[in-house]
Amino acid sequence: MEIRVLRRLEEKNKANADEIRTLLGRHGVSLLNIMGSPGCGKTTLLEHLLPKLGERFRCAVLEGDLFTTRDSERIAALGTTVIQLETQGSCHLDAALVLRGLRELPLSDLRLVMVENVGNLVCPASFDLGETARLAVLSVTEGHDKPSKYPLLFTRADAVVISKTDLLEHTDFDTAAAERDIRKYNANVPVFTFNHRAGPSHQFTDWLLERV
Amino acid sequence: MEIRVLRRLEEKNKANADEIRTLLGRHGVSLLNIMGSPGCGKTTLLEHLLPKLGERFRCAVLEGDLFTTRDSERIAALGTTVIQLETQGSCHLDAALVLRGLRELPLSDLRLVMVENVGNLVCPASFDLGETARLAVLSVTEGHDKPSKYPLLFTRADAVVISKTDLLEHTDFDTAAAERDIRKYNANVPVFTFNHRAGPSHQFTDWLLERV
Numbered sequence: 001m002e003i004r005v006l007r008r009l010e011e012k013n014k015a016n017a018d019e020i021r022t023l024l025g026r027h028g029v030s031l032l033n034i035m036g037s038p039g040c041g042k043t044t045l046l047e048h049l050l051p052k053l054g055e056r057f058r059c060a061v062l063e064g065d066l067f068t069t070r071d072s073e074r075i076a077a078l079g080t081t082v083i084q085l086e087t088q089g090s091c092h093l094d095a096a097l098v099l100r101g102l103r104e105l106p107l108s109d110l111r112l113v114m115v116e117n118v119g120n121l122v123c124p125a126s127f128d129l130g131e132t133a134r135l136a137v138l139s140v141t142e143g144h145d146k147p148s149k150y151p152l153l154f155t156r157a158d159a160v161v162i163s164k165t166d167l168l169e170h171t172d173f174d175t176a177a178a179e180r181d182i183r184k185y186n187a188n189v190p191v192f193t194f195n196h197r198a199g200p201s202h203q204f205t206d207w208l209l210e211r212v
Numbered sequence: 213m214e215i216r217v218l219r220r221l222e223e224k225n226k227a228n229a230d231e232i233r234t235l236l237g238r239h240g241v242s243l244l245n246i247m248g249s250p251g252c253g254k255t256t257l258l259e260h261l262l263p264k265l266g267e268r269f270r271c272a273v274l275e276g277d278l279f280t281t282r283d284s285e286r287i288a289a290l291g292t293t294v295i296q297l298e299t300q301g302s303c304h305l306d307a308a309l310v311l312r313g314l315r316e317l318p319l320s321d322l323r324l325v326m327v328e329n330v331g332n333l334v335c336p337a338s339f340d341l342g343e344t345a346r347l348a349v350l351s352v353t354e355g356h357d358k359p360s361k362y363p364l365l366f367t368r369a370d371a372v373v374i375s376k377t378d379l380l381e382h383t384d385f386d387t388a389a390a391e392r393d394i395r396k397y398n399a400n401v402p403v404f405t406f407n408h409r410a411g412p413s414h415q416f417t418d419w420l421l422e423r424v
Contacts, residue, residue, distance in 0.1 A: 142251030
């Protein structure tokens, strides 16, 4: 009986994700699903990206959090349209909540919506949000062993950003080992770097622009 | 129907947790459940604690991970009895798996078993493992906003360790703000510090010894 219920939940999520894909297609909007541990730098990445992207086209952000609107306040301070998706304690975003968020946005004026998922290296990776691309963020302070210990997110990512490289010298993070492990699960995935002082590498911004 | 299944799972977990409490009581063993984000320093905390505690009594470790035996290898290198609890992709430990692990240990020779939960700031907090005490670990590199964004773990913790304080000067972590937020959810919880070079504060070791 447990298995039947899980399947029903997955089917329901798939139906909502399909509806998101249809909605995005109709408006020509791309959706980036940003995932990673708590405090790995997802909001800081958005803070670096939004002013740059805003020169080219209009973006919006869906901010996933269990509680509080702290991250939304940081995004709103940049003048970007942001909607808080408060999961009320749940460990991931699902397609139903993202669909509700998208329906609140002026989609016909937008080119890109970035979803900041709940900080969690495990659960969000299992949920199809109807996204155009999935981004995994891994900070050097978490350690290079994390892709092997939490492989699902890296297996299904369209790109990986190694963040907080400005702290690299204070850690024993081995970038080559991390990349080698990531490529065991996802042979051709691009791996980019993100120095929190200087911003993400321009190769990452180029990769993102190609998805819009 | 979904709610009924969840309740059945919770009841089943509670029954296993009760069995753990009986088993621990019979052998006079304490169980510490260590929780926190991926890479927050749970294994490193064990590496600092085990040689010190080993001078006083025999300990063992149950290592929770989705995949790999990397952390178990680090603990075994210290000469400590360790059993890997591989969740095969699941985001938390449950009492059934911990009970199986405990049954593999020479409980009558032990005083303390430390459980390193899966790296996750959300899901492990919901599962009663029959533990004597629950420890929440928060690293300064994750940011002081995490207790408010992920309150459940902090609400239910018997103690909090703020880890990686050796990196404090390279972050904007505000220790007073973190403590203030933690105490909003858990007024009297003790909050300790852990410098990864020097080890956890002796106040933390004293707190732990009082639980054995």
